[in-house]
Amino acid sequence: MTNKKKLYSIPLALLVLFFLIFGSSVALAGTETQLVHGQRLVEGTRIHGNIVTWYDNSGNSINVYDIAAGKQIDITGYTFGNIPVYGDKIVWSEGLNEKIMMYNLSTGEKTQIIPVDSGTDSPDSYGHSIEYLNPDIYEDKIVYVKSEYSNSSPTSRFYSLYLYDLVTHKETQIATSDYSIHCVVYGNKIVWSEKGDIYIYDIPTQRIGSISTSGAAGNPDIYNNIVIWGETHNEESSTYMRDIATHITTQINTSGGMYNRAFHGNRIVWESEYNVDGKWMSNIDMYDISTGKMTRITNSGTAHCPSIFEDKIVYADLRNDPEDREESSIYLYDLSSTVENSPTAEFTANVTSGNVPLVVLFDDTSTGGVPTSWLWDFGDGIDSKHAMNATHTFTKSGVYNVSLTVANEAGNSTVTKLNYITVTSPQTPVADFSANVTSGAAPLVVLFTDTSTERAPNTWYWDFGDGSSLSWYSGIDSKYSMNVTHTFTKPGNYTISLTAGNDVGDSTATKPGYIVVSDPNAPVANFSSNITEGYAPLTVQFYDLSQKAASWAWDFNSDGQPDSNDTSPVHIYANAGTYTVNLTVSNENGTASKNAAINVLTPSSSSGSSEGSSHKNSGGSGGGGGSPEPAKNVQAKEISQAHVANGKPIKFDFTKNATCVAYVSFDAKKTTGKTTTIAEQLKAKSTLTSNLSSGEVYKYFNLWVGNAGFATEKNIENPVVCFKVEKSWLEDKKIDQNSIALNRYNEKKWSQMPAKLLKEDERYLYFTAETPEFSSFAITGKAVEKETGNETEPATGVQDAGQESIAAGSKDGQKSETGKITSIPGFGMVCGIVCLIMVFLYKRK
Numbered sequence: 001m002t003n004k005k006k007l008y009s010i011p012l013a014l015l016v017l018f019f020l021i022f023g024s025s026v027a028l029a030g031t032e033t034q035l036v037h038g039q040r041l042v043e044g045t046r047i048h049g050n051i052v053t054w055y056d057n058s059g060n061s062i063n064v065y066d067i068a069a070g071k072q073i074d075i076t077g078y079t080f081g082n083i084p085v086y087g088d089k090i091v092w093s094e095g096l097n098e099k100i101m102m103y104n105l106s107t108g109e110k111t112q113i114i115p116v117d118s119g120t121d122s123p124d125s126y127g128h129s130i131e132y133l134n135p136d137i138y139e140d141k142i143v144y145v146k147s148e149y150s151n152s153s154p155t156s157r158f159y160s161l162y163l164y165d166l167v168t169h170k171e172t173q174i175a176t177s178d179y180s181i182h183c184v185v186y187g188n189k190i191v192w193s194e195k196g197d198i199y200i201y202d203i204p205t206q207r208i209g210s211i212s213t214s215g216a217a218g219n220p221d222i223y224n225n226i227v228i229w230g231e232t233h234n235e236e237s238s239t240y241m242r243d244i245a246t247h248i249t250t251q252i253n254t255s256g257g258m259y260n261r262a263f264h265g266n267r268i269v270w271e272s273e274y275n276v277d278g279k280w281m282s283n284i285d286m287y288d289i290s291t292g293k294m295t296r297i298t299n300s301g302t303a304h305c306p307s308i309f310e311d312k313i314v315y316a317d318l319r320n321d322p323e324d325r326e327e328s329s330i331y332l333y334d335l336s337s338t339v340e341n342s343p344t345a346e347f348t349a350n351v352t353s354g355n356v357p358l359v360v361l362f363d364d365t366s367t368g369g370v371p372t373s374w375l376w377d378f379g380d381g382i383d384s385k386h387a388m389n390a391t392h393t394f395t396k397s398g399v400y401n402v403s404l405t406v407a408n409e410a411g412n413s414t415v416t417k418l419n420y421i422t423v424t425s426p427q428t429p430v431a432d433f434s435a436n437v438t439s440g441a442a443p444l445v446v447l448f449t450d451t452s453t454e455r456a457p458n459t460w461y462w463d464f465g466d467g468s469s470l471s472w473y474s475g476i477d478s479k480y481s482m483n484v485t486h487t488f489t490k491p492g493n494y495t496i497s498l499t500a501g502n503d504v505g506d507s508t509a510t511k512p513g514y515i516v517v518s519d520p521n522a523p524v525a526n527f528s529s530n531i532t533e534g535y536a537p538l539t540v541q542f543y544d545l546s547q548k549a550a551s552w553a554w555d556f557n558s559d560g561q562p563d564s565n566d567t568s569p570v571h572i573y574a575n576a577g578t579y580t581v582n583l584t585v586s587n588e589n590g591t592a593s594k595n596a597a598i599n600v601l602t603p604s605s606s607s608g609s610s611e612g613s614s615h616k617n618s619g620g621s622g623g624g625g626g627s628p629e630p631a632k633n634v635q636a637k638e639i640s641q642a643h644v645a646n647g648k649p650i651k652f653d654f655t656k657n658a659t660c661v662a663y664v665s666f667d668a669k670k671t672t673g674k675t676t677t678i679a680e681q682l683k684a685k686s687t688l689t690s691n692l693s694s695g696e697v698y699k700y701f702n703l704w705v706g707n708a709g710f711a712t713e714k715n716i717e718n719p720v721v722c723f724k725v726e727k728s729w730l731e732d733k734k735i736d737q738n739s740i741a742l743n744r745y746n747e748k749k750w751s752q753m754p755a756k757l758l759k760e761d762e763r764y765l766y767f768t769a770e771t772p773e774f775s776s777f778a779i780t781g782k783a784v785e786k787e788t789g790n791e792t793e794p795a796t797g798v799q800d801a802g803q804e805s806i807a808a809g810s811k812d813g814q815k816s817e818t819g820k821i822t823s824i825p826g827f828g829m830v831c832g833i834v835c836l837i838m839v840f841l842y843k844r845k
């Protein structure tokens with residue numbers, strides 16, 4: 001057994017005396033039945049009704065067996081402690097004591113009940129985990145221990161005992177200690193051990209009482225009014241019981257190693273451990289409170305971890321483990337039965353196929369009555385008698401039937417498995433291999449792995465194709481090893497071969513040009529893009545990520561012709577399709593390439609009408625995504641990028657002054673991340689628009705913001721365009737600056753938006769205009785109106801508009817509605833005469 005507790009020698013004379021005092025050690029009349037075989041490192045066996053539970057200490061798995069159904073129940077989960085069961089409910093501490101789980105056998109539902117909130121409890125303020133330990137269940141009551149660190153002592157754990165009611169979902173703290181607590185619940189009572197003392201809690205009155213104050217007590221249990229526990233004094237383990245109704249405490253035994261006590265009705269069972277002739281033995285014993293007698297249940301010397309419910313005792317036993325693999329069988333001992341059951345034969349094998357010679361270990365996994373004899377028939381003319389578990393070697397190829405016959409005094413049973421063992425003749429291996437890398441710069445270190453099939457080879461010979469020779473020795477770099485590491489020091493393409501052999505023969509696998517080693521100074525091509533899929537027209541920003549590149553050649557449409565030599569260019573895909581983008585980089589030491597795919601989708605009619613994602617000849621309402629404008633009509637183009645985030649003001653600045661657009665701004669209603677805006681200044685009107693009927697045109701331009709369908713009122717608000725107009729154009733065309741306007745083309749017509757003067761510099765006037773969306777635009781202005789008045793007054797005596805302005809204005813003239821100073825007819829002559837008169841009068845003085 002594993003995790004063996006400290007055991008204490010018991011002289012044989014004391015054992016005999018103990019049995020004489022407390023009753024016969026001869027087993028009671030009862031029936032022993034094997035439930036399950038081959039369980040690894042069984043711990044914590046429990047029983048209630050017909051349900052048996054235990055956990056596997058090697059894998060911490062949860063195991064449940066239904067006696068009535070005669071089969072195991074699969075429950076996922078793992079635990080480090082006991083698995084209490086009551087009725088149709090099973091509880092345990094899941095994982096690394098992270099939570100308390102419950103499984104309902106009636107519904108098949110697994111739920112977390114502790115912590116009471118969802119999920120796993122968070123660590124405390126010091127980063128330590130909070131643990132939930134030692135659960136027990138009775139009816140709708142669950143008790144458990146919560147372990148955490150104290151705020152006053154962050155290096156020490158403290159333990160709190162809790163009661164949880166499954167009906168009211170109320171959690172009540174019972175006690176707190178700086179020492180580990182073991183707790184059990186029965187009826188309205190909770191008992192627990194703490195610092196070597198035993199305490200009891202009455203749930204209705206909420207009163208705590210003391211059961212034992214010896215300082216050496218532990219592992220209490222309770223049934224009706226009886227509490228039992230164990231105490232160790234002078235290296236002797238004793239069992240005590242106390243009647244809480246009469247307050248009488250009784251010591252059951254005074255010597256021996258008594259462990260894993262269980263209690264139900266008037267019976268107490270435990271695991272007795274003792275030393276006989278230097279060998280440790282363990283059996284299951286029982287004490288009857290009503291008669292005061294002790295009875296030995298098992299005599300195997302390897303039984304452990306008992307539990308009891310009414311007349312049923314369950315325990316684990318290593319009696320079927322001659323190979324010492326720590327595999328237990330789970331047994332049921334029925335005290336109420338006097339009829340021995342016949343066994344039901346069953347077995348397993350560690351392997352069922354392989355090459356000659358094939359060694360197979362057969363395990364008896366029979367259930368029912370405990371067999372007393374075994375007969376194996378391996379199908380090759382060889383039998384094995386009286387071997388519970390048998391090891392057999394098949395020396396010839398073939399397919400074999402295997403049978404096992406088990407028997408006891410009640411009867412026998414035979415199981416035969418047809419074609420169970422397949423033995424094949426040895427074969428030549430089929431050589432194959434793989435490498436962790438197949439390309440890279442020199443020096444390139446490659447790990448080659450043998451992946452040969454059929455019978456495993458026992459010799460290997462590697463040829464790396466570079467003429468290197470390795471000495472005959474065993475090591476990771478040896479060409480005679482199964483797996484080898486080799487370093488390629490020179491650029492080139494290398495053919496690799498592996499010859500794998502065994503006692504039968506060998507085969508060779510060759511892979512031409514398998515390893516490609518490049519010059520370490522050669523460039524490495526690599527790039528990324530801001531987008532790989534979208535609706536046409538689609539604008540894609542490519543980013544060069546190459547290493548050691550001196551020149552770049554981009555082919556955006558897989559026609560084999562370079563389209564750009566920029567480092568990180570932008571390309572617009574006007575039409576739908578899947579395009580292969582190729583980047584070829586070069587330097588004086590070589591050339592490298594990389595391909596990637598761009599998928600351009602066809603805009604649907606619904607998306608085009610609702611969000612303006614398509615650019616038709618009538619003019620798109622949404623803009624963005626790229627430009628359908630023919631390149632021959634584009635005079636200049638500039639790109640600006642910004643990060644678009646919901647609720648933020650966004651501005652795209654065109655700092656290169658390549659076009660008449662200074663910036664574009666709006667408030668974002670949607671987050672799109674890095675977004676591109678393209679400004680195209682045109683040579684003539686856009687091919688997407690009709691003719692503009694009025695005004696002097698300064699410039700035509702297109703604005704495409706983001707991908708198709710983005711720049712709509714659904715995604716942006718308060719869009720503004722800032723554009724600039726040359727002062728020289730205004731002077732040459734005699735344009736009234738107050739007449740400057742921005743015209744937008746939409747739905748087959750032009751609409752005009754007023755512009756506001758923002759600022760000016762030596763060369764330009766800068767205007768802003770609000771626009772519903774972005775598409776095709778034209779900047780226009782109107783010439784200053786010519787003066788209609790003359791130097792003589794009209795015969796009709798009616799003043800023209802200019803005369804009326806003088807009458808209403810100052811002597812110096814009046815600004816026109818365009819903001820310019822306009823001349824008054826005859827004003828210059830009058831001023832001249834006035835000046836001559838003033839000079840004449842001055843000289844007279």
